[in-house]
Amino acid sequence: MDKIKVLFVDDDMVLGNIVTLALEDSGYEVHYQTSLAGIKMVVKEMQPDIMVLDVEIGAKNGIEVVPELKAIVPETPVLIVSSHVESENVMKALEAGAVTYLKKPFEIVELLAYIQRFVKTFRVKGLEVGRLHLKAEESLLMKGDETVRKLSTLECKLLKMLALNLNRTVTREQIELELWGDYVTESSEQSLNNYIAKLRKYLVEDKRLELATIPKVGYKLSDGE
Incomplete structure (x- = not known):
């Protein structure tokens, strides 16, 4: 590299x-x-x-x-x-x-x-997310040549982190650190909940994908394989 x-x-x-x-x-x-x-x-x-x-x-x-x-x-x-x-x-x-x-x-x-x-x-420019593709440079979630969603910066960072850890649990603390660095606030918890809810809506384009909540721990993105 x-x-x-x-x-x-x-x-x-x-x-x-x-x-x-x-x-x-x-x-x-x-x-x-x-x-x-x-x-x-x-x-x-x-x-x-x-x-x-x-x-x-x-x-x-x-x-x-x-x-x-x-x-x-x-x-x-x-x-x-x-x-x-x-x-x-x-x-x-x-x-x-x-x-x-x-x-x-x-x-x-x-x-x-x-x-x-x-x-x-x-530095990860693109990621396969099940049958979807994340074009990280443009914050675009794609299905083939069709744009599923133009993501916000934090939505893109969150999906990228989950995709890089496909089939593995990512803790809330890891995610909050990635999204907000050392400046996590009381409102960050609700903001994260909102971002997770939005990603779930976008990911229904691939029925094999599941974004699961791991109680008291974090989240896991699985591709059903």
Whole structure:
């Protein structure tokens, strides 16, 4: 497999150089820059596997550019790093499309763990789900050439996780961590219930598929084989 490509944008050059060297030593291909200048063109040309953005980048805000970058590479996870730990910033980042918010100062091993975790999930471009097919890059659930459903980002992540663990139980804790990272709230439980209910409706296109609730544990997607 080709090297995982990391786009890292942070105007702290000392930190930037340390992170770049650490990632390269760990086998990643890294493009590091200190500003958001030309960032859209960089993303188009590089097609990164993950993007790591600071919040304050010069006079600009990294969170605000996330939707624009996700429009170019919708399947690429975005990791926000910042010393600003206010819950308002965290919520804005997650609502903009970031997968998690890593607070500075952080240990390099912590950043590496997040990159490995999210790239592993997002690098899967397509999955067979029984007689259906999940086109992860476009968040489309297909049946042959017919679109069954255009999924939301979280619906797609959830179905992908269940499909990658076909015929195996996935715990609620694992799912919540995958969908909301370290920012699971009291409302997350009901949100997960709603997403499961929606996926069940979509999956009726293949009668062999069963999305079962494992009481007090989690969920299991089975293909009837």
